[in-house]
Amino acid sequence: MNHDPISFTSKISGAQEWVDEVYGNVRYGMKGCILLKKQSPFQRITIFDSIAYGVGLLLDECWMTAEYQEHCYHEPIVHPALTSAENIKNVLIIGGGDGGTARECLRYKNVQSVKMVEIDGLVVELSQKYLPTLGKQAWSDSRFHLVIEDGISWVTQVPSNSYDVIIVDCSDPVGPAKGLFNQSFLEQCKRILAPGGVFTTQSESPEASRKIHLDTVRLIRKVFGYADPMYGWVPMYPSGCWSWTFASVEGPRYLHPKINRTATISGIYNVWSPRWQKGAFNVMTASIEQELK
Missing domain, CATH: 2.30.140.10 (Spermidine synthase, tetramerisation domain)
Incomplete structure (x- = not known):
């Protein structure tokens, strides 16, 4: 062949x-x-x-x-949360300097505000210049608000129950992103998450970063009560196999997309769909399942 x-x-x-x-x-x-x-x-x-x-x-x-890989990452980190949260008026993105996550969030007409807190303004500047297809019109959307600041300290100043969806779109847990994987940061995210809200973060590769992945899922479950990893592929990342972990307080609402909301973005995605999502949450290997139990 x-x-x-x-x-x-x-x-x-x-x-x-x-x-x-x-x-x-x-x-x-x-x-x-x-x-x-x-x-x-x-x-x-x-x-x-x-x-x-x-x-x-x-x-x-x-x-x-x-450019030709970004949908494999940005659609999975956004749509399970945006289609399942009780409300999606106010969305917070920690990181996400390339603009792809903001673009996906702003596809929803019910979203009134997307605040992106990115520590490195140069990442935003260079992404706008060299990767304009990622952010597209997000940068000029009146609902989009950019804050160049350390998200770890920024969330401590936010009033409780402020955001319907919180998305942590960060790099590996080293350097400026290291603090995004610890308990104190996650507890702040839980505090500022509104009732009926959904939290999500990229949670590394279950193959290339197995221990980090398992520790991340366990910690998010400890903080929020309900959390599950979803698996997909991003071929340019280590091993190609990647994960995103979703969490909520009242129950695993992230497993159940609202049909009326998914209909509003029907036909515009490349990777994500309700059917794909169902499979991605259920594709966990037996060994990962045993360790998480």
């Missing part, structure tokens, strides 16, 4: 090279051209034009997103 490599229309004109993310004893690489490297006060930022997936973003040499 002939297996052709993934290829999209590439406009690469410069010298091509391989850029790898080294993860333990494994490397995950793509071929293309480095467009820019910059050091912000928080992290190293690389903009890379790949042959396979278009223009992509790396933070501290780790793959974050790319």
Whole structure:
């Protein structure tokens, strides 16, 4: 059987090279051209034009997103929460500097405000310039509000029950994102989550980061009471297998999308659907299930 490599229309004109993310004893690489490297006060930022997936973003040499892969990540982290929360008037995003998560949230007409708290303003600036297809019109939407600040300290100043949905769209639990995976931050998120609300975070790879993944799910369950991981694929991430963990206080409402709400975004998604979501929550391996019990 002939297996052709993934290829999209590439406009690469410069010298091509391989850029790898080294993860333990494994490397995950793509071929293309480095467009820019910059050091912000928080992290190293690389903009890379790949042959396979278009223009992509790396933070501290780790793959974050790319033009032709981003739907695999942004749709799963948003839609299970936005279709199941009791209300979705006020949405909070911690991180998400590339704009893709905000774009997906703003697809819902019932959303009145999306506040994005991103620690690194340079990530936002470079994403707007080099990855405009991710944020699209989100940056100019009157419902969108950007705060350049450390989300870990910012949430401590927010009044209780302020947000219907809280989405933590962060990088790996190192550097500026390390505090987003600890109990005190999660307890603050629970405090500011409105009744009937849903919390979600990316929760790493169950294969490449098994211990971090398991510890994250256990901790979220401890804080919120109800939490379940959902599994999907993001081929450019370590191992390709990824997870997002959803939580709520009153019960596992994130498992049950509201039909009237899913109808409002029908036909606009590339990965997510109610059917896909049902399978993604049920695809947990036996060994992961046993350890979480």
